[in-house]
Amino acid sequence: MRRVVIQDDLREAQIRPDSGFNTYIELLERDLEVFLADTVLVELDVCPACGSPDAFPDFEKMRISYVRCGQCRTCYASPRPEMEALDQFYAESDAIQYWNSSVAERTASARKQYIFSPRATWVLETAGVHQQEDGLLVDFYTKYPVYLEELKTKGSFSRILIRKPAVSIDELVAVEGFEVANKIEEGTVSVVAAFEVIERLFDPLAFMQHIHRLLRPGGLVFLTTLSISGFDLSILRENARNLLPPTHLTLLSYEGIHRLIERGGFSLVEFSTPGQLDVALVLDALQRDPEIALPPVIDSALRRRGENVHEDLQDFLQKANLSSHVWIAAQKLAS
Amino acid sequence: MNLKVGIVGLGKMGLIRKRVLEDHPSADVVAVCDPTLEGLPSREGGLLQTTDYREVLDEDLDVLFACTPNNVTAEVVVAGIEKGLHIFCEKPPGRDLTDTRSIVEAASNKPDIKIKFGFNHRYHDNVIQAHALLESERLGKLLWMRGVYGKSGGVGFEEGWRSDRRTAGGGILLDQGIHMLDLFRLFAGEFNDVRSMVSNSYWPIEIEDNAFALLRNQEGVVAVLHSSSTHWKHTFNLDLCFTEGHLTLEGILSSTGSYGPEMLIVSRRQFEDETFALGKPRQEVVYFDTDRSWEREIQEFVDCIVHDKPIEVGTLDDALKTMELVYKIYAADELWRHASTAGEELNRSEKS
Numbered sequence: 001m002r003r004v005v006i007q008d009d010l011r012e013a014q015i016r017p018d019s020g021f022n023t024y025i026e027l028l029e030r031d032l033e034v035f036l037a038d039t040v041l042v043e044l045d046v047c048p049a050c051g052s053p054d055a056f057p058d059f060e061k062m063r064i065s066y067v068r069c070g071q072c073r074t075c076y077a078s079p080r081p082e083m084e085a086l087d088q089f090y091a092e093s094d095a096i097q098y099w100n101s102s103v104a105e106r107t108a109s110a111r112k113q114y115i116f117s118p119r120a121t122w123v124l125e126t127a128g129v130h131q132q133e134d135g136l137l138v139d140f141y142t143k144y145p146v147y148l149e150e151l152k153t154k155g156s157f158s159r160i161l162i163r164k165p166a167v168s169i170d171e172l173v174a175v176e177g178f179e180v181a182n183k184i185e186e187g188t189v190s191v192v193a194a195f196e197v198i199e200r201l202f203d204p205l206a207f208m209q210h211i212h213r214l215l216r217p218g219g220l221v222f223l224t225t226l227s228i229s230g231f232d233l234s235i236l237r238e239n240a241r242n243l244l245p246p247t248h249l250t251l252l253s254y255e256g257i258h259r260l261i262e263r264g265g266f267s268l269v270e271f272s273t274p275g276q277l278d279v280a281l282v283l284d285a286l287q288r289d290p291e292i293a294l295p296p297v298i299d300s301a302l303r304r305r306g307e308n309v310h311e312d313l314q315d316f317l318q319k320a321n322l323s324s325h326v327w328i329a330a331q332k333l334a335s
Numbered sequence: 336m337n338l339k340v341g342i343v344g345l346g347k348m349g350l351i352r353k354r355v356l357e358d359h360p361s362a363d364v365v366a367v368c369d370p371t372l373e374g375l376p377s378r379e380g381g382l383l384q385t386t387d388y389r390e391v392l393d394e395d396l397d398v399l400f401a402c403t404p405n406n407v408t409a410e411v412v413v414a415g416i417e418k419g420l421h422i423f424c425e426k427p428p429g430r431d432l433t434d435t436r437s438i439v440e441a442a443s444n445k446p447d448i449k450i451k452f453g454f455n456h457r458y459h460d461n462v463i464q465a466h467a468l469l470e471s472e473r474l475g476k477l478l479w480m481r482g483v484y485g486k487s488g489g490v491g492f493e494e495g496w497r498s499d500r501r502t503a504g505g506g507i508l509l510d511q512g513i514h515m516l517d518l519f520r521l522f523a524g525e526f527n528d529v530r531s532m533v534s535n536s537y538w539p540i541e542i543e544d545n546a547f548a549l550l551r552n553q554e555g556v557v558a559v560l561h562s563s564s565t566h567w568k569h570t571f572n573l574d575l576c577f578t579e580g581h582l583t584l585e586g587i588l589s590s591t592g593s594y595g596p597e598m599l600i601v602s603r604r605q606f607e608d609e610t611f612a613l614g615k616p617r618q619e620v621v622y623f624d625t626d627r628s629w630e631r632e633i634q635e636f637v638d639c640i641v642h643d644k645p646i647e648v649g650t651l652d653d654a655l656k657t658m659e660l661v662y663k664i665y666a667a668d669e670l671w672r673h674a675s676t677a678g679e680e681l682n683r684s685e686k687s
Binding site for chain 1: 460463464467468470471473617618619620621622623624625
């Protein structure tokens with residue numbers, strides 16, 4: 001199995017500038033208040049990753065309660081809105097529209113350099129190694145045509161389709177020059193990409209099973225998500241500014257990811273945490289709230305040591321799969 | 336019906352091959368031979384164990400694995416070929432070109448058998464993924480390569496068969512550097528311009544403990560090799576520089592883990608952002624945690640036999656061309672050419 005460590009110079013402000021992010025959070029809080037007032041929430045009986053019924057309360061964020069799985073340690077919102085309601089929220093939220101039209105626009109160049117181009121390269125090169133680069137690629141929930149353009153120009157996929165993970169809303173996100181698929185024949189897809197999707201779904205396992213049906217034998221799925229096992233989220237939990245419901249309903253743990261992949265009928269070919277911002281995010285949180293308690297050695301490394309130690313720590317987190325930013329590539333097992 | 340396999344030589348490599356074959360669903364190991372086995376011959380649970388390789392060949396076999404010291408490789412392989420067996424032969428393909436050519440000649444009379452040589456490094460993940468990147472041309476055109484493969488020798492190094500000129504034929508270049516040369520050929524094809532310095536600088540042995548080679552192919556790709564048994568830290572490092580990026584293959588997974596974790600480091604040229612990147616481009620370090628090279632290698636060999644497909648990796652042609660390159664490197668150093676049996680052998684082979 002592969003794991004990737006990325007050495008680059010990404011800064012939080014390049015992709016989430018303070019002013020835009022603060023406005024986004026304010027709008028989101030307002031949207032959520034309205035949304036939760038007339039939305040039925042459903043209690044989960046079992047962990048969405050490993051299926052265990054064993055869970056205990058963890059924390060609350062923006063009126064959403066999170067519990068922790070006693071088996072795999074995945075952190076998940078329960079009760080949570082059903083997929084149809086979530087789809088409607090994602091389609092109508094002022095916050096999300098603001099993000100897409102304002103923040104994403106302003107940070108487009110950095111996002112291309114640090115996020116979308118590397119993802120396109122990752123998909124193309126991994127698909128090449130596994131001889132899946134010539135078939136049909138389906139991308140779920142794409143909002144950023146830059147990444148699709150790169151796949152199209154640098155790759156040799158026969159067709160690229162985009163699709164929403166749920167079918168409850170007909171209005172799909174149209175991306176110029178790309179085909180939007182309402183129905184895809186099962187067993188015909190070489191590659192599925194779903195970046196930052198799995199954490200926002202009502203039922204991640206059902207999604208993985210859906211992907212499994214779409215893929216041909218040996219086909220690949222590429223996922224990115226945020227993991228509660230990662231450094232910044234495990235320290236900051238509800239204080240993490242980038243942990244925002246309802247886009248983050250399920251924060252899979254390291255073990256939970258493995259279990260979900262396995263239960264979905266896949267074999268992992270890559271598990272990487274190439275995040276570059278965990279340490280910076282905790283430092284930022286400490287600046288905002290110096291009272292945040294840290295384990296002594298981490299406290300010393302962050303508060304009393306210099307930039308080199310911070311860089312070394314971030315490098316170690318990637319190597320040890322302890323960053324919260326997760327990349328997963330998995331291959332469909334014969335059913 | 337499973338393939339019936341005999342293994343000659345149960346040293347480190349023979350035992351690895353035996354383990355993988357025993358786990359393979361389409362192969363049965365039915366006979367083994369090694370001079371160190373005691374109280375033999377014996378037959379236990381259908382497995383013949385003997386000290387005489389001819390007794391292995393007398394068994395009802397489909398496949399012969401030759402995992403022998405270099406001085407008997409050609410003899411064992413030629414005998415197996417003459418019996419009509421499919422052959423898996425560890426590298427190097429004998430002590431010298433005379434040995435390798437005797438295998439080529441024997442094989443020319445048996446076009447239907449499969450012969451594969453154990454250039455195992457091609458099955459490592461960092462090599463597979465680097466090769467896929469090269470083939471995709473996403474990093475542009477290959478400009479140069481620099482490979483360092485070194486080991487420390489260690490206690491008793493000078494007393495092992497690999498350090499004995501008559502048994503091994505050559506030193507560290509023939510034993511370990513040959514893997515790096517095989518990878519150079521994988522990435523850049525054949526080299527027509529060969530220069531070298533070969534030395535025996537530390538170990539009290541008659542063969543080289545260091546070889547430095549400078550190679551160039553027809554397209555102008557230059558490759559630099561340093562193969563060493565005085566590299567006190569075990570090292571595997573191969574740099575490939577392309578017009579649009581750079582790859583480093585660092586470490587290679589082994590049973591002891593002494594060559595470090597296996598990595599492929601990918602960086603892409605950032606001329607357009609030179610002032611920003613300052614020669615320190617974004618870098619992806621891909622770690623590979625599991626060594627599946629042995630299984631892949633045997634799987635490909637078994638597949639080729641069962642489905643009558645041509646061998647694609649570690650072919651007879653690969654063995655001969657890589658061996659020729661080893662001996663061109665020996666010969667390219669005037670001092671070494673005349674001081675070593677390698678040179679004598681090369682002279683002999685050129686005259687014939």
